[in-house]
Amino acid sequence: MSEKISIGIDIGGTNIEIGWVNFDGKILNQINYKTNKFKTGKEFADFIAPIIIDENKKYESILGIGIGAPNGNFFTGSIEFAPNLGWDEVIPLAKLFKENTGIETKLTNDANAAAYAEMIYGNAKQMKNFVVVTLGTGLGSGIIVNGEMLYGSTGFAGEFGHIIIDENGRQCGCGRKGCLETYASATGIVKTANELLTQTDSILNKIPNFEAKDIFSAALSGDEVALKSIEFTGKMLGKAIADYTALFSPEAVFLTGGLAKAHSLLIPAIENAMNDNMLKIFKNTVEILPSKLIDDNAGLLGAAAMMI
């Protein structure tokens, strides 16, 4: 084959996905492992390097390896203090891969990878200013400004999930209170529903340890608590997007991650809150859209897209 291929590696708390991706975003080969198969980042890099080198023989030209990982720092090429992985504290993974495979390697965080994916393979191909918001356990964001990823002076820019929207609000894992992600995330909406359940009966009461996807199902069947939970989540996110817009004036906000699968109900709630809270000059200038890659391997594709 004469195609130019990028290798994307998506490292999550549970799974690691590795894919060989062509220019059109087609995954030609994909392998995966449980993250806890490896005790350290070095163990992972040492294990996977010969497998990559072997697979690469099938392709004429390899552009490089892109890695997306929680707390991945593009500037240093290291994963820094990512408790969910259970690996060592600082892992110079880009350097390890470069050394073990001889292939150019870049690393970024998982939300930035999702933004690269949208830009290269998704619905943001023509856009210079947009943000991809990942609504999972937490809220991550990859911000594109003037057509480039926003890393800031530290490499850690784009922590939209840690904007404080209620300083007396919910306790956040970061040690502070009222961060956006304590409301607008899969974890946040479950908390919201549990708070509302103390006031109103709901079919959610019959589901022990219900999750965000159960709330979405319940909402589709008209459950009041579930509908109010989505409404409230959309309101908090919409208000935050109004402030975000005052700073960035994006063309679009793309939603991805587990909670974003509820976009048919969530987006109208977000748009209502945006409309109520938006500075006049920005009204109706921002689209809220589900990611084109919401059901695909956005993390893997984004990691690969970094090398294009």
Next chain:
Amino acid sequence: MSEKISIGIDIGGTNIEIGWVNFDGKILNQINYKTNKFKTGKEFADFIAPIIIDENKKYESILGIGIGAPNGNFFTGSIEFAPNLGWDEVIPLAKLFKENTGIETKLTNDANAAAYAEMIYGNAKQMKNFVVVTLGTGLGSGIIVNGEMLYGSTGFAGEFGHIIIDENGRQCGCGRKGCLETYASATGIVKTANELLTQTDSILNKIPNFEAKDIFSAALSGDEVALKSIEFTGKMLGKAIADYTALFSPEAVFLTGGLAKAHSLLIPAIENAMNDNMLKIFKNTVEILPSKLIDDNAGLLGAAAMMI
């Protein structure tokens, strides 16, 4: 002279300053007019074009004309709905200047011009990620990201003054409540002092219609209300900068404008609030600094800097 010269025009609600500026930021010639001398933007452009053409004969090479104005839109080259000027609603000033003088002309808003000034002539020469915050009647901001001005998709990005920091807070001129500029501005600090005056006596009680600069003087002489007013203003701004940092991770925040002259007292208050509210990974990564051009013609220099 063989120097390359930019022409900077700073249009404010009261004065218009026009300067011929060299590469080092030295103003070689400067003229000014009262803004209300002109009834429309076109009248101003028609009046000033022959004066510019005449003055230009003194210089070998003119790089262009840069204009900074309230509500100036870089993308359209127009001033759009700037009530303080008392001119027409939409003024295509860049186009009018280009037609009347034959010289390349760009236009931006006054806060962006201040950011260009800091980048080209000030303390941000080596920086790729910073913001200039103008603390005047309102709060304006010019945001530099990856070494470029952030205009967003509309041209109006960078409205840091209209981040909502207390949704039940003070009424803002924009029609919403609790915008940052209702607290962190010359107008905001006077309001804060007036609120505190109902509780505590102060030398400010002896100054009818006291202004921000009176609060600063009173604070330097130890007046409790004045000190508390600066403290509170710094706290509101510091909290907002903590959120700003989570998104942008800037190297520095530069303060300019009338209220920024109180930086010796204001900056420590901002830094305390930043420290209390900053996400851990960003602690001690952002400097708060007075603009190098705080006492100079930052608007004029920034307008000229746009053409470099």
